[in-house]
Amino acid sequence: MSGSVQANNTPISLDSVGITEEVIKYTVGEVHTRYLSSFGEWKLPILVQDLTKFMPIRVHEIRVSDVPKGKIIFGPDGASILIPRAFCRVRRRIEAAHELAHILLNHYSPVQIQGNRTTSYAESLDVFEEWCEKTGRLMLIPEAFLPRLENLSTEVSLGYVIIQVARRWGVPVPTAIMRILDQPMAGEKLRTKQIIVWDVENETANSSQCLLKASWHACRIGFIPHQNKVRLGSITYKAAVHMGTDRYVCGVEEVKIGSLQGIFYVDACPYGIGRYKRVLTVFREPDCCVDPLFKKNTASGDTI
Ligand SMILES: [Zn+2]
Numbered sequence: 001m002s003g004s005v006q007a008n009n010t011p012i013s014l015d016s017v018g019i020t021e022e023v024i025k026y027t028v029g030e031v032h033t034r035y036l037s038s039f040g041e042w043k044l045p046i047l048v049q050d051l052t053k054f055m056p057i058r059v060h061e062i063r064v065s066d067v068p069k070g071k072i073i074f075g076p077d078g079a080s081i082l083i084p085r086a087f088c089r090v091r092r093r094i095e096a097a098h099e100l101a102h103i104l105l106n107h108y109s110p111v112q113i114q115g116n117r118t119t120s121y122a123e124s125l126d127v128f129e130e131w132c133e134k135t136g137r138l139m140l141i142p143e144a145f146l147p148r149l150e151n152l153s154t155e156v157s158l159g160y161v162i163i164q165v166a167r168r169w170g171v172p173v174p175t176a177i178m179r180i181l182d183q184p185m186a187g188e189k190l191r192t193k194q195i196i197v198w199d200v201e202n203e204t205a206n207s208s209q210c211l212l213k214a215s216w217h218a219c220r221i222g223f224i225p226h227q228n229k230v231r232l233g234s235i236t237y238k239a240a241v242h243m244g245t246d247r248y249v250c251g252v253e254e255v256k257i258g259s260l261q262g263i264f265y266v267d268a269c270p271y272g273i274g275r276y277k278r279v280l281t282v283f284r285e286p287d288c289c290v291d292p293l294f295k296k297n298t299a300s301g302d303t304i
Helices: 021-039 048-054 089-108 125-140 158-169 172-180 186-190 236-243
Strands: 060-064 071-075 076-082 111-114 117-120 194-202 210-218 250-255 260-271 280-286
Touching: 021 048, 021 089, 021 125, 048 060, 060 089, 071 089, 071 250, 076 089, 089 125, 111 125, 117 186, 158 172, 158 260, 158 280, 172 186, 172 194, 172 210, 194 236, 194 260, 210 236, 236 250, 236 280
Parallel strands: 060 076
Antiparallel strands: 071 076, 111 117, 194 210, 194 280, 250 260, 260 280
């Protein structure tokens, strides 16, 4: 910890240093310390409502509302947080944690609040938003509970492990991926992989065929067109039609998705229900992996 951050309860002066990774870790650490001394243990998933008790200002309520994105209304004696009704439960949770992060970082960083408007001295508002997003996911997924991916056997489905993290901590799968990537060691295992989340739709009401469209990706190489559709018969497609069987589908195949092209070991896991059915696909170099399709999950609870 650098000299700019003091381990006591006095507000940190960041006028000279701005927000750094260290400060984000410190402020989240303070919240977690107070959480543990209040509750005695982690309650899974961590409720955002519980985190509000450890904010530097009073948070009156977190309310679902017809807003397009999360919003904080500051009053003379505290704040109210509004969360979009259109979001699913896990997205509401990360959105609410993001808004709490605004309150936390506003308190500890050189930020001006004018009415409902927040002006940050970060390099740009986009950077400040990324800090809030990261602070939110750090608050919801404590470091001690992340899987030790660096020790994971190559036979275990990375996609399945990621989905277990998301389920356990009640966050969207992309948030779980970003949280693992926040880790220098564990993130290393994912950093060289290409990862895509696909939305699954039934083609017609009574058809067994479905349509998969790319909705999120963490692909460092290549351009993935938004809404890129999955090829019929591909490993990702097979995972989609086995939705709900708690299996993943893996194997080596030729991939042509935008500029992500070549021979990859593909590991595709279905998850979600109702209109939130999705498939998570991890693409990696095909060197070290076996090739059984429809392999039963080997990632048991104690391996993560
Ligand atoms: Zn924000």
